Amino acid sequence: MRSSPLTEIELKLEISPADLEKIALSSFLGQPAATRELHSVYFDTGDCRLFDNGFTLRIRRSGEKTIQTVKATGSNASLFARSEWETPARTNTPVFDYNSPLLNRFGPIERDLVVQFEVVTNRRIWNLTEGTSSIEVAADAGIVMAGDRQAPFHEIELELKGGDPRQLFALARKINAIVPVKIGVQSKSERGYRLLSAMRNAAKAEAIGLEPRLTADEGFRMIALSCFRQFRLNETLLLQMGHAGSLHQARVAIRRLRSALSLFKPLLDENAKRFSDEFRWLANTLGDARNLDVLLLKAADGELWEKLETARKGSYAKIVEALASDRSRALMLDFNEWLLCGDYAKHPDGEKPVEDFAAKALDRMRKKLKKHGRDLAEIDDEHRHEARKDAKKLRYAAEFFAPLFADKRGLRRYKNFNKAMEALQDRLGALNDLAIGHDVLKQYGIEETPEAQKLIFHADKKQLIEKAQTxxxxxxxxxKFWR
Structure with a gap:
């Protein structure tokens, strides 16, 4: 029973149940080439050791065929590429041969494996030609089950069987013109693990894990895709639950992404500015609601709280409209095509080690912060806000690049540097809340009430500036942990 490594190039599209049926029954796709019911059982150790180390293990039954599959995250951390090892299965119990990456990585762990969750999928398949490329289209409607918890899902997977990856996006745009879709960033196994742990909290930034062997171009793509994934995970929660934490982390993801575009600007083509501008539009759309969330946390129950809550509901309605817009959906497709197809990589320095680029970029960001924050007491709120943005960019850059300087000295210095950065962001954030609070209240015509004044004059501005300067x-x- 010999394992065979495969590499999939695919694009996942999330879609509503009604729209999935609409596109599946449309003349655009025609009659499906095949219809299947897939029953997948996912195994892991009791402490989820496989998942924590980037592996999944399943046994899937489809008709008379049963296949055991091990999947690993793609080496370039792409949303679209991953490695697979498939073997025929005779039973519903995992069996490893000497080629299994799990046996090589974890040793003989078969006895430690237990069923964690199951996924039942009704799949319809079409084989299409887009340009010169062959693409398999799979429309999936299914349910994930973990104990007494269940969660439905509906998605379309476009898998490139041969040809140009750009044609995946060309086909995705044609589908998006018929029914609205969003790029999916969760595999079925991830859905299962999130259901297993009841993960409904906002998604914070995940570790990226840059390595010195990577080029600067590869490093940028890893960082950008990680930021995009964080945004999409939080966008989904935001639309489902209207949760303030998800809104905040969605904005953080966009800020991190725009910081990456700024950091790598010398290496990127002219589209980088367009994408940065479009993501700024999206961040601004989320901004009003976030400012209202901050004020609501400080407001006491009463008339002011009710006015702020009414304004918040209006802002969230605008967010839902913006995220569903043609502009937003087109941005996500365009941006991911730019990344996946390598169109961003135009500068010869992009082939140089990411470690060399990182050190120079961190020097540049630090110098910029030093220039703009030289004397916070002598500049106005607008310029202090610029210093705050510089501080965020430097901190994000430090988080991106820290794994490249992970020797004993680098780790010690990074710990001290990051602690100082956290304190600085807290101080500058308090100043920013003070400056923005009045503008937000004025925007909604409620700045003159005594209760409103208490919200924005709760701190000594001079003292905050002194603490921020320190x-x-x-x-x-x-x-410098990078030198």
Missing amino acids: ALDDVLDAK
Whole structure:
């Protein structure tokens, strides 16, 4: 029983149940070439050791055919590429041969494996030609089951069987013109693990794990795709639950992404500016609601709270409209095509080691913060806000690149540097809330009430500036972990 490594190039599209039926029954796809019911059982150790190390193990039954599959995250951390090892299965119990990556990685762990969750999928398949490319289209309607928990899903998977990856996006745009779709970032196994742990909280940034062997171009793509994944996970929760934490983390994801575009600007083609501008539009759309969320946390129950809550509901309605818009959906497709197909990589320096690029970029960001934050007491709120943005960019850059400098000295210096950066962001954030609070209340015509004044004059501005300056000086005094 010999395992065979495969590499899939695919694009996953999330879609509503009604729209899935609409596109599946449309003349655009025609009659499906095949219809299947898939029953997948996912195994892991009791402490989910496989998943925590980037592997999944399933046994899938489809008709008379049963296949055991091990999947691993793609080496370039792409949303669209991953490695697979498939073997025929005679029973519903996992069996490893000497080629199995799990046996090589974890040793003989078969006895430690238990069923974690199951996935039942009704799949319809079409084989299409787009340009010169062959693409398999799979429309999936299914349910994930973990104990007494269940969660339905509906998605379309476009798998490139041969040809140009750009044609995946050409086909996706044609589908998007018929029914609205969003790029999916969760595999079925991830859905199962999230259901298993009842993960309904906002998704924070995941570790990226850059390695010195990577080029600067490869490093950028890993970072950008990680930021995009964080955004999409939170967008889904935001639309489902209207949760303030998901809104906040969606904005964080966009800020991290725009910071990456700024950091790597010298290496990127002219489309980088367009994408940065479009993501800024999206961030601004989310901004009003986030500002209202911050004020609501401070407001006491009463008339002011009710006015703020009414304004918040209006802002969230605008967010839903923006995220569903043609502009937003087109942005996501265009941006991911740019990344997946390598169109961003135009500069010869992109082939140089990411470690060399990182050190220079961090020097540049630190120098910019030093320039704009030289004397916070002598500049106005607008310029202090610029210093705050510089601080965020430097912190995000440090988080992106820290794994490249992970020797003993680098780790020690990064810990001290990051601690100083956290303090600086807290101080500058308090100043920003003070500056923005009045503008937000004025925007909704409620700034003159006594209750409103208490919200925005809760702190000594001069004292906050002094603390921010001290924190900024601490950052500049911290030893560079990248040198």
